[in-house]
Amino acid sequence: MQASETSPACATEAMIAREQALSRAVLAFVVTGLLFMLLPGTFLGVWNLISISSRHELDSMSAAWIQAHGHAQIFGWIGTFIIGIGFYSLSKMGRLPRFAVRRAWIAWALWTTGVAMRWAAGITALEWRIALPLSALLELSGFVIFFRTVSGHKADSGSASRPKPPKQPWMLAIVASTFGFLLTLLLNLVSAFDAAFTQATPAIPHALDQRLLAVPVWAFLVPTVWGFNARWLPIFLGLRAPRGRLLLAGIVGAFAGVALSVAGFALAAATLSVAAAVLAIAALRIFEPAAQPAKINGVHASFPLFVRLTYVWLLIAGALTIWAAAADRAGGIWGASRHAVTVGFLAGMVFAIGQKILPAFCGARILFNRHAMFASLLLLNVGCALRVASEIPAYEGFAFATVFWQALPASAVIELSAVTVFAANLLVTFLRPAPHVVAKQRAFA
């Protein structure tokens, strides 16, 4: 039969098949992200922390190993999740083009190979002068395919003549964060080429690395969370509609802070980031009473509390970053501030929101175990609190430093347990058949 003769029923079936194929690609992104989080990310982070604690000195640790851990967490875990969710959003935007599924797999292959190559180059140093820039090129290519597919896909409005509605603040936040992602990968490419030509090891020089770390965190990940929160927290937590202008002011503040950080003005950058966080909290009405009951179907009842707690971590991170920029001597205050934002805010948010939405996005499933969700969030917050509270006195050599050096490995093991429970809960969820599949099987039995 010619394409033009395709009946509406056949077209609908083809569309459903395409959506299911895209859902499998999204699942591949999510599972890949979980694997990066577990071994190259968290396990290596725990290993690094135990080594640092046994020698009582941060500088004793290989900078390439520390950076391999950070890269696996930011790009391998959270970056991979975000690209997967971006592809999922295509299926909600109207008619899904045929090429979307193929492109999703190509982007997955390029991205995953790039991130894995970067990690291996940092850990083994094998052929790193080639592997480091090549990995950055692969990551950028994977992202560009994602970016072109998502940005080139127009929503099926049903009428070409209907005027487009104005973009809502949450959409603008997501657009800004997507450009932040692109900027991050471009800077990653430049610094990888620079290291390959000028350095003796596969580590980005410390001073440059320190400045550049603000880019993925404050221009990409934090604005992404704010954008998604503006879209979904009014529904999930029953909050009142966000204050759009304040949100955009927060995003502008975060980007301005990144520019100052890259230019080397750490204290001014930190101050601006805190102001941006305060604006975003006010915009999203995080600590204001909810207008509607929270939607906790499918998740643990503590879900709204843990989402709000992430914003407490964001404020703690901001205050610590100002302190670090003003007074850090041995990397302890910087380390604590970095993990307050990456573990307390970002990982806390991914644990909470991820366990709510990912089962649905990956084939209309239901989370395997709500109590495991609670356990993962509790362990993550306890581990993060112990880490942040111990790292400063231990690394900086304050009073009772020895006691805090002993607490640090415990914090790492608690965080590792949190991550393992989170990953296991999602993996079991994905391995079990979706409820609609079970219902269909029963109907045919």
Ligand code: HEM
């Ligand atoms: C879950 C347990 C984790 C452990 C035990 C851990 C451990 C470490 C250690 C020991 C360092 C070296 C600097 C320092 O001592 O502070 C470090 C750096 C870093 N970590 Fe983690 N981490 C964890 C989770 C995370 C997460 C979830 C993220 C991001 C989402 C992250 C991102 C980073 C980054 C970006 C760096 C700096 C890398 C660089 O210097 O380029 N970490 N981590």
